[in-house]
Amino acid sequence: MVVTKAFGRSSAEVVQRESERLAALSQLDLLDTPRDEGFERVVRLIKSIFSIDIGLVSLIDAHRQWYAACSGLAATQVPREDSFCRYVIDNEEPIVVPDTTKDIRFAQHPAVTGETHIRFYAGVPLKTKAGHTIGTVCAIDRRARSFSSRDLTILQELSGAAMDRIELMQSAATDSLTEALTRRAFKQEADQLISLARRHQHDLSCIVLDIDHFKRVNDTHGHAAGDDALKAVACACRTVLRAGDLFGRLGGEEFAVLLPHIDRNGAEAVAEKLRLVIASQAVSGAYGTLNVTASLGSTSLSIIGKDVDTLLAQADAAMYRAKNEGRNRCVSWSSMSAEDGMNARRRVLKAGSILFNDRRSTIDCTVRSLGSDGASLSVSASTGIPAEFVLLIKGEGFETRCRMITNDRQNLEVAFC
The missing domain is CATH 3.30.450.40 (GAF domain)
Structure with a gap:
């Protein structure tokens, strides 16, 4: 039937x-x-x-x-x-x-x-x-x-x-495994802190971090080891962060931090402290002892980046640059935007197509963030995608040539040519 x-x-x-x-x-x-x-x-x-x-x-x-x-x-x-x-x-x-x-x-x-x-x-x-x-x-x-x-x-x-x-x-505030804020709760509280920062004109920064090779931990040692690694990373981060900082779990192995009264240089320093404390922490269990590392991206409140979705999208793009450059490192959005001329991003979820080989080859993608000069894309696999291609956003009449900036398997950051 x-x-x-x-x-x-x-x-x-x-x-x-x-x-x-x-x-x-x-x-x-x-x-x-x-x-x-x-x-x-x-x-x-x-x-x-x-x-x-x-x-x-x-x-x-x-x-x-x-x-x-x-x-x-x-x-x-x-x-x-x-x-x-x-x-x-x-x-x-x-x-x-x-x-x-x-x-x-x-x-x-x-x-x-x-x-x-x-x-x-x-x-x-x-x-x-x-x-x-x-x-x-x-x-x-x-x-x-x-x-x-x-x-x-x-x-x-x-x-x-x-x-x-x-x-x-939708109403849950805390992730049961790591005790970090859920993604929704993090964004709601971040909205309030960003409003205060803009009203009183004080600094505010955002960091996104992702555990390196986390799938390998799960595949090799089991989900119990992966859960222990997540808890250990969350615990390590809390030793660095202040009481007024926000700490949330965005996804499987991805966390975010919001830092009130911290400028760009301060955020880069905090990101490095987080990287070091995560790398120095051993994770132990019946599977033995593991060491995990993380890649981190940071950004700060600005005229362009003035809402939580933009800050997360910018920090996310910087984090993927860190992964693309070898992992276990920190990258700031400011360094990326200065190098590649990149401006604001807004988080979206749109259907797109990657066209190359004189438009004879097509790969479906999801547009995760979008700006006037670039975008973040997700694909099932990035193998075979050339350094330059055409991005088509279905149903919006949007089509432009792109240059790949970072490529981390299933996540691409591109600049519009």
């Missing part, structure tokens, strides 16, 4: 709907957030209720499907174009495929023909109250099977429970 819905939309309407969907996803600010036990419980229930191999709760942006929770698969994300769930996003309705080998859309898919051996798929939309499909909740098995209307109703109820969890998470 395949459940679909024909909308009869024009191309312009499809682009508009996708733009609205991405705006709703951006508003929730959930992509790449830490693992959540509420989502984990939903995927365990999916596996238990239906006696299947794989349960999945995912969010889907412009270029990828990110697994908010997954049991039964090793991956944490897949390119959107390779995802079964893209059909759920396109149709905004449940899809049930009893035998993938007999469905023309999936029969030749590598997940069907290869070692993953997917034979059954049921996916339902993860919808906001406003009706935007931001992701999926799925039941997947390695054997063909039937799925009754009652089963589908249960899966839809579990999707509703996942959406309830998302709404509850």
Whole structure:
């Protein structure tokens, strides 16, 4: 059984709907957030209720499907174009495929023909109250099977429970693992401190830090080691920061710091102190003893950078430059902007395309931040992307040539030519 819905939309309407969907996803600010036990419980229930191999709760942006929770698969994300769930996003309705080998859309898919051996798929939309499909909740098995209307109703109820969890998470202030502020709470409190700084004309700076090779820690030593590393980094940072500084966890291994009354030079000094204390801290457990490092980017309040999204986008870009230059180092936005003539950034979540090879080659991307002279892009993999290319932002009539400034696997910082 395949459940679909024909909308009869024009191309312009499809682009508009996708733009609205991405705006709703951006508003929730959930992509790449830490693992959540509420989502984990939903995927365990999916596996238990239906006696299947794989349960999945995912969010889907412009270029990828990110697994908010997954049991039964090793991956944490897949390119959107390779995802079964893209059909759920396109149709905004449940899809049930009893035998993938007999469905023309999936029969030749590598997940069907290869070692993953997917034979059954049921996916339902993860919808906001406003009706935007931001992701999926799925039941997947390695054997063909039937799925009754009652089963589908249960899966839809579990999707509703996942959406309830998302709404509850919007009010959470503290990350349970590291005791840092959640991304949403950090941004809310940062807004207030930035308003005060602008009103009273005092300095304020922002630092973003990301643990180096964190995936390698998880893959080599297990998630317990990764959790211990996150807690150790958070603890180390607190030994450097003042009581009035804000400290938040933005994503899996990414943290942010807001420093009231600290100027650009002061922020660079604090970033270096954070780098040193993180590198000097040993992480110990049943897996042995580990040493982790971090890459840090800093920026400061200015006429251009005067809101939390801009400050985070600028510090984020500087952090990726630090990673691109070898990791375990600090880079300031001011040094980048002076070198490359870069101005303000604003955080966005837009669908884009990277065009090269005389426009014969196309790679989908998500535009994470955008300014008048450059952008930050996310791709599934940056291999093969040339130093210069054309960036197209779908639905906005935006097209320009770009020069790559940094390339950290899945994250690109580009300047407009």
